Amino acid sequence: MAQIDFRNKINWHRRYRSPQGVKSEHEILRIFESDRGRIVNSPAIRRLQQKTQVFPLERNAAVRTRLTHSMEVQQVGRYIAKEILSRLKEQRMLKAYGLDELTAPFESIVEMACLMHDIGNPPFGHFGEAAINDWFRQRLCPSDAASQPLSDDRCMVKALCLREGEEPLNDLRRKVRQDLCHFEGNAQGIRLVHTLMRMNLTWAQVGCILKYTRPAWWQGEPPASHDYLMKKPGYYFSEEAYIERLRKELSLSPFGRFPLTWIMEAADDISYCVADLEDAVEKRIFTVEELYQHLYDAWGHHEKGSLFAQVVENAFEKSRSNSFSHSTEDQFFMYLRVNTLNKLVPYAASRFIDNLPAIYAGEFNHALLEDDSSFSQLLELYKNVAMHHVFSHPDVEQLELQGYRVISGLLEIYRPLLQLTTEAFSELVEKERIKRLPIETRLFHKLSTRHRLAYVEAVSKIDRQSPSWPVMEFYYRCRLIQDYISGMTDLYAWDEYRKLMAVE
Numbered sequence: 274m275a276q277i278d279f280r281n282k283i284n285w286h287r288r289y290r291s292p293q294g295v296k297s298e299h300e301i302l303r304i305f306e307s308d309r310g311r312i313v314n315s316p317a318i319r320r321l322q323q324k325t326q327v328f329p330l331e332r333n334a335a336v337r338t339r340l341t342h343s344m345e346v347q348q349v350g351r352y353i354a355k356e357i358l359s360r361l362k363e364q365r366m367l368k369a370y371g372l373d374e375l376t377a378p379f380e381s382i383v384e385m386a387c388l389m390h391d392i393g394n395p396p397f398g399h400f401g402e403a404a405i406n407d408w409f410r411q412r413l414c415p416s417d418a419a420s421q422p423l424s425d426d427r428c429m430v431k432a433l434c435l436r437e438g439e440e441p442l443n444d445l446r447r448k449v450r451q452d453l454c455h456f457e458g459n460a461q462g463i464r465l466v467h468t469l470m471r472m473n474l475t476w477a478q479v480g481c482i483l484k485y486t487r488p489a490w491w492q493g494e495p496p497a498s499h500d501y502l503m504k505k506p507g508y509y510f511s512e513e514a515y516i517e518r519l520r521k522e523l524s525l526s527p528f529g530r531f532p533l534t535w536i537m538e539a540a541d542d543i544s545y546c547v548a549d550l551e552d553a554v555e556k557r558i559f560t561v562e563e564l565y566q567h568l569y570d571a572w573g574h575h576e577k578g579s580l581f582a583q584v585v586e587n588a589f590e591k592s593r594s595n596s597f598s599h600s601t602e603d604q605f606f607m608y609l610r611v612n613t614l615n616k617l618v619p620y621a622a623s624r625f626i627d628n629l630p631a632i633y634a635g636e637f638n639h640a641l642l643e644d645d646s647s648f649s650q651l652l653e654l655y656k657n658v659a660m661h662h663v664f665s666h667p668d669v670e671q672l673e674l675q676g677y678r679v680i681s682g683l684l685e686i687y688r689p690l691l692q693l694t695t696e697a698f699s700e701l702v703e704k705e706r707i708k709r710l711p712i713e714t715r716l717f718h719k720l721s722t723r724h725r726l727a728y729v730e731a732v733s734k735i736d737r738q739s740p741s742w743p744v745m746e747f748y749y750r751c752r753l754i755q756d757y758i759s760g761m762t763d764l765y766a767w768d769e770y771r772k773l774m775a776v777e
C-alpha cells in the first residue's frame with residue numbers, strides 16, 4: 274500500500290482558474306476559506322431549509338429540515354475531525370502523515386462536506402427518488418436492454434431501443450437507459466456542485482462528497498471487495514469525465530473513496546439517529562417515556578454497565594432527577610445526545626486511525642460505525658426504533674405517498690417535452706417559442722435558466738452528424754427534467770403540482 278501522505282490527498286487545485294505554484298500554509302488555508310464562502314452562500318444550501326429530513330411539509334419550525342440537520346452533521350464532523358487530529362498529534366504522527374500543516378484544511382473539508390452532504394436530495398427524500406426512478410423505469414425499461422435487441426422491447430423512446438447490428442451504439446443505449454433510471458441524491462449532489470452550480474470547488478472538497486463510487490449506469494453486482502462503497506450510485510454518465518479527472522487529482526483507485534468521506538458519513542449517522550427520535554417526540558408520535566420503553570425493549574439483553582445503561586438509561590434517569598428547570602423532554606435529549614456523542618465520536622475516531630492504511634487507500638469497505646461493537650449496536654438501536662415507530666407512523670406514510678404522487682405528477686406534466694423529436698426540441702431550445710407547440714413552449718419556459726444552460730452546453734459538444742446524437746440529446750433532455758424537478762423544494766413542488774393540476 275502507498276505510504277500515507279495527506280499532501281497527496283488534500284489537493285487545493287480547482288478545475289477552472291486554479292491557483293498555481295507552491296503555496297504556503299497560510300495561502301492554502303485561504304483557498305479553503307474561499308471554498309467555505311462558495312458553499313455557505315450557495316442557493317442550493319439555502320434550499321435545504323425547505324426539504325424533508327423525515328417529516329414532509331412540516332410547519333413546526335422546531336422539527337428538523339435538511340438544513341438544520343446538515344448544520345448538526347457539520348458540528349459532529351468537526352468534532353470527529355478534531356478528535357482524530359488531536360490523537361495523531363499526541364502520537365506525534367501528524368508530520369509522518371503529511372498533516373502537520375494541513376490540520377485546518379482537514380477540518381474545513383470535513384465540515385463543508387457535512388454541510389453539503391444532502392445537497393442533491395430531491396423533494397420528499399427517498400420517496401422523491403423512488404418516484405423519479407419508477408417513472409423513468411416504466412418508460413425506458415432498462416432490464417429489456419440488458420441483453421440482445423428484443424422485438425418486444427418495452428422502451429417507449431425509439432432512439433433508445435436496441436437494434437440488430439448497431440453494437441457500439443447499443444452499448445450507449447444500454448448505458449443511458451440504466452443511468453436515467455438510477456437517480457440518486459448523492460450523484461445529483463456531484464452534478465449540482467460541478468455541472469449545474471459551477472461552484473468550482475477544490476478537488477479535495479468535491480472528493481469528500483463522493484460518498485458512493487458506483488457509476489449510475491453500472492449493471493450487475495459490484496465486486497465483493499467494494500460492495501459497501503458501491504452500495505448505491507454515486508455519479509452519473511454526464512459527470513463521467515469529470516469524475517475520472519477527480520480520481521487522478523486525488524490519486525483514487527477505480528472504485529476507491531476519498532479518505533475524509535468516512536468522517537462525513539459517520540457524522541451523518543450519529544446526528545440523524547438521535548435527532549429523528551427527538552423530532553418524533555416534538556411531533557408527539559411518542560412521549561419520552563414511551564420512547565425509552567421502545568429503546569429498552571429493542572436493546573434486548575440488559576447487563577449492568579452496558580453501553581445502553583451508560584448512554585440511554587443514564588440520560589433517562591438524569592432527566593427525571595432534575596426536571597425543575599427544563600422540560601423533561603429537553604433534558605432527556607440533551608443528555609442522550611451528549612452521552613451518545615461522547616461514546617460514538619471517540620469510537621469513530623479510533624476506527625479511522627486503526628484502519629488508516631485502508632482508508633487512505635480508499636478501500637475500507639465499511640462505514641466507521643458498522644461493525645460488531647456495542648457502539649454500532651447502539652446506532653442500530655436508534656435506527657430500528659425510528660424505522661418501526663416513526664417512519665411507519667400513518668401520518669408520515671400518508672405524506673410520503675402524497676410526495677410520491679406530487680413528483681410522479683410533475684414528471685407527467687412535463688412529459689410533452691420528452692415526447693418531442695430531437696429536431697423539434699432543438700428548434701424549441703433555439704427559438705424559445707414555437708407556435709405549433711403551445712404547451713411545450715410554455716413548459717419549456719418554466720424550466721430554470723441554470724438547468725437549460727447546462728443542457729445547451731452539454732449538447733453543444735456532441736457532433737450532430739454522429740449516430741449517437743439522438744441518444745445523447747435525449748439523455749441530456751431527461752437530465753434537464755430530472756435536474757429541474759429534483760432541484761425543487763418540497764413546498765415548491767407541492768405548489769407547482771397543485772397549480773398545474775388546476776386544483777386551485
Ligand SMILES: Nc1nc2c(ncn2[C@H]2C[C@H](O)[C@@H](COP(=O)(O)OP(=O)(O)OP(=O)(O)O)O2)c(=O)[nH]1
Pocket residue numbers: 326327328391398399458459484505541545549664669
Ligand atoms: N420519513 C422517512 N424518513 C426516512 C426513511 N428512511 C430514512 N429516513 C430518514 C432517516 C434520516 O433522517 C434520513 C437518512 O438520510 P438519507 O435520506 O440521506 O439516507 P442515508 O443517509 O441513510 O443514505 P445515503 O447513504 O445518504 O444515501 O432519512 C423513511 O422511510 N421515511
Ligand SMILES: [Mg+2]
Pocket residue numbers: 390391541
Ligand atoms: Mg444522506
